[in-house]
Amino acid sequence: MIQLYHVHKRYTNGTDALVDVTLRVREGEFVFLTGPSGAGKSTLLRLLMVMERATDGQILIGGRNIHVLRDASIPFLRRNIGMVFQDFRLIPRRTVYENVAIALEIMGLGPKEIERRVTQLLDGLRMMHRAQAFPGDLSAGEQQRVAIARALVNEPAILLADEPTGNLDPELGHDILQLLIDVGRRGTTVLVATHDHGLVERYGMRTLVLGRGQLLEDRPRQLGARITAETGLNPLAVALTESRQHAPDAPVELDIPDEVVP
Amino acid sequence: MKHGARPDYVLRQAWLLLRGSPWLAGVSALTIALALTLVGLFASVMFNAGHLMHELGQSLTLSVYLHDTASAEEVTAVRQKLEAHAGIKKVRALTREQDRDRNKRLLSPELLQGLDEASIPGQPVLEVDIDAELASRGDVDALVKWTGALRGVQSVEDVEFGAEKLRLLFAMVEIARTIGIVLSGVLLASAMFFVFSTVRLAVFSRRDEIEIQTLVGATPGFVRLPFLVEGALQGLAGAAIAATLLGLLHLELRGLVRDVYMLNVSWSLLPPGMIAWLVIGGPAVGLAASALSVGRYLKV
Numbered sequence: 064m065i066q067l068y069h070v071h072k073r074y075t076n077g078t079d080a081l082v083d084v085t086l087r088v089r090e091g092e093f094v095f096l097t098g099p100s101g102a103g104k105s106t107l108l109r110l111l112m113v114m115e116r117a118t119d120g121q122i123l124i125g126g127r128n129i130h131v132l133r134d135a136s137i138p139f140l141r142r143n144i145g146m147v148f149q150d151f152r153l154i155p156r157r158t159v160y161e162n163v164a165i166a167l168e169i170m171g172l173g174p175k176e177i178e179r180r181v182t183q184l185l186d187g188l189r190m191m192h193r194a195q196a197f198p199g200d201l202s203a204g205e206q207q208r209v210a211i212a213r214a215l216v217n218e219p220a221i222l223l224a225d226e227p228t229g230n231l232d233p234e235l236g237h238d239i240l241q242l243l244i245d246v247g248r249r250g251t252t253v254l255v256a257t258h259d260h261g262l263v264e265r266y267g268m269r270t271l272v273l274g275r276g277q278l279l280e281d282r283p284r285q286l287g288a289r290i291t292a293e294t295g296l297n298p299l300a301v302a303l304t305e306s307r308q309h310a311p312d313a314p315v316e317l318d319i320p321d322e323v324v325p
Numbered sequence: 326m327k328h329g330a331r332p333d334y335v336l337r338q339a340w341l342l343l344r345g346s347p348w349l350a351g352v353s354a355l356t357i358a359l360a361l362t363l364v365g366l367f368a369s370v371m372f373n374a375g376h377l378m379h380e381l382g383q384s385l386t387l388s389v390y391l392h393d394t395a396s397a398e399e400v401t402a403v404r405q406k407l408e409a410h411a412g413i414k415k416v417r418a419l420t421r422e423q424d425r426d427r428n429k430r431l432l433s434p435e436l437l438q439g440l441d442e443a444s445i446p447g448q449p450v451l452e453v454d455i456d457a458e459l460a461s462r463g464d465v466d467a468l469v470k471w472t473g474a475l476r477g478v479q480s481v482e483d484v485e486f487g488a489e490k491l492r493l494l495f496a497m498v499e500i501a502r503t504i505g506i507v508l509s510g511v512l513l514a515s516a517m518f519f520v521f522s523t524v525r526l527a528v529f530s531r532r533d534e535i536e537i538q539t540l541v542g543a544t545p546g547f548v549r550l551p552f553l554v555e556g557a558l559q560g561l562a563g564a565a566i567a568a569t570l571l572g573l574l575h576l577e578l579r580g581l582v583r584d585v586y587m588l589n590v591s592w593s594l595l596p597p598g599m600i601a602w603l604v605i606g607g608p609a610v611g612l613a614a615s616a617l618s619v620g621r622y623l624k625v
């Protein structure tokens with residue numbers, strides 16, 4: 064699903080944020096991306112979103128070489144990738160419902176279809192009762208849930224989360240991670256960047272360790288990793304199962320037009 | 326522009342953007358209205374002036390006064406000379422008595438009573454009708470020069486050219502046209518500046534939203550469209566106000582023309598063609614200004 068070959072990223076100020084990174088994440092895999100501050104975790108996620116272009120090397124997503132992706136195709140790539148930002152990036156003037164709906168509006172869906180999907184997802188996240196609230200009136204955990212809902216609402220093949228637990232207390236952090244692992248179990252490829260080692264240890268999922276832009280270690284998933292025992296009971300899992308058009312194991316086709324008329 | 330946006334979505338967003346800065350949007354619409362009203366006014370004044378000049382052109386005449394002593398042959402010679410010239414439609418010869426009769430009619434009866442018949446001026450004259458085409462083509466100058474040369478002919482005493490006044494009118498209309506164009510241009514420029522500012526403000530106030538839309542996969546066209554429509558809507562509002570103003574002005578002036586000048590002429594400050602121009606022109610101005618603003622401030 065995601066392949067990096069000798070990827071190098073040097074920012075215009077000369078900082079080498081990624082150095083010769085080669086890695087591969089399979090479809091449906093759940094991967095932690097760790098390393099100290101400044102290691103290049105966010106940079107890697109930004110490259111996948113094409114918020115930045117790699118200086119060198121190749122990046123393939125769903126078989127598409129995004130290193131040579133035309134600007135006009137970037138929006139269509141992004142519709143396949145949900146991203147959760149550390150600072151949530153919710154729009155304060157818009158309600159919870161509207162914040163989530165944005166990801167569907169931009170695809171040109173009608174109000175009925177948008178309502179159906181947003182309601183279903185907010186239900187699954189136990190956020191429906193807050194649908195008409197504004198982000199400023201929510202707790203940090205609730206805001207993070209809305210941010211995740213926005214990333215998931217158009218059923219992307221890939222979910223990227225940058226420090227999703229960074230602003231949360233440990234208990235809430237655990238909740239959110241559990242949620243992301245559930246998403247992964249539904250067939251979505253999930254990449255979670257975090258410098259919280261304790262958290263990573265706890266779940267025993269595959270972990271990529273970055274340091275000064277280099278890939279230092281690729282720890283495979285441990286046998287008996289703590290995969291949620293709640294599957295089937297978790298309302299989110301149910302919501303996602305119902306809304307997902309493809310079965311968890313079916314190959315995920317990226318929906319990026321070959322030629323985009325600007 | 327490929328954008329995939331639904332019209333209802335775009336309109337709603339554009340409306341929300343307008344509501345974000347209602348005062349500035351109002352000023353923009355009013356300035357556009359003012360500019361369009363002025364353009365409309367000048368357009369119809371120019372149109373009516375054109376009419377007027379055409380009509381005046383119909384009665385464009387030239388009077389060639391001959392000496393009392395001019396013989397019949399000499400009169401015929403001058404007459405033939407005139408008739409041979411291009412742009413001259415008709416030549417009528419008046420004897421001294423006919424000219425005196427004509428002049429008598431111009432004087433008031435009281436004045437005539439104490440007047441000796443012989444003291445009323447009268448002179449043999451050739452009345453020349455000039456082709457109106459010539460006047461509207463602005464070729465009058467050449468004719469004036471040519472007829473001026475007639476003064477050198479022995480039997481000709483003087484040449485009076487009725488078109489002098491017409492030329493003045495032409496000049497005045499020309500000046501009015503220039504002022505109108507400049508003034509309308511200035512107003513249109515300020516209108517565009519206001520729309521430009523309104524849209525810039527809207528873009529700045531939506532920075533976060535624009536960024537998020539881009540990150541979840543909105544095409545640049547999708548992001549830009551509501552801002553462009555916001556500008557076009559201001560133009561449309563301006564056009565509607567301008568149409569109302571012109572309509573009211575028309576009613577007001579029509580009453581004036583009918584009651585004060587007792588004229589029953591058919592004219593309109595707001596003909597259907599003008600409405601069409603406003604409906605196209607207003608939004609076009611707004612769209613152009615917002616496109617400039619979006620191009621400058623909305624980087625996606």
Ligand SMILES: Nc1ncnc2c1ncn2[C@@H]1O[C@H](COP(=O)(O)OP(=O)(O)OP(=O)(O)O)[C@@H](O)[C@H]1O
Binds near residue numbers: 075078079100
């Ligand atoms: N836009 C930028 N321009 C220049 N340098 C940058 C930019 N963004 C990041 N960097 C630098 O690149 C390096 C990697 O940054 P990055 O944000 O990817 O690290 P990170 O692993 O996400 O760190 P953190 O855990 O603090 O979020 C750092 O040295 C950082 O200063």
Ligand SMILES: [Mg+2]
Binds near residue numbers: 104225
């Ligand atoms: Mg980071």
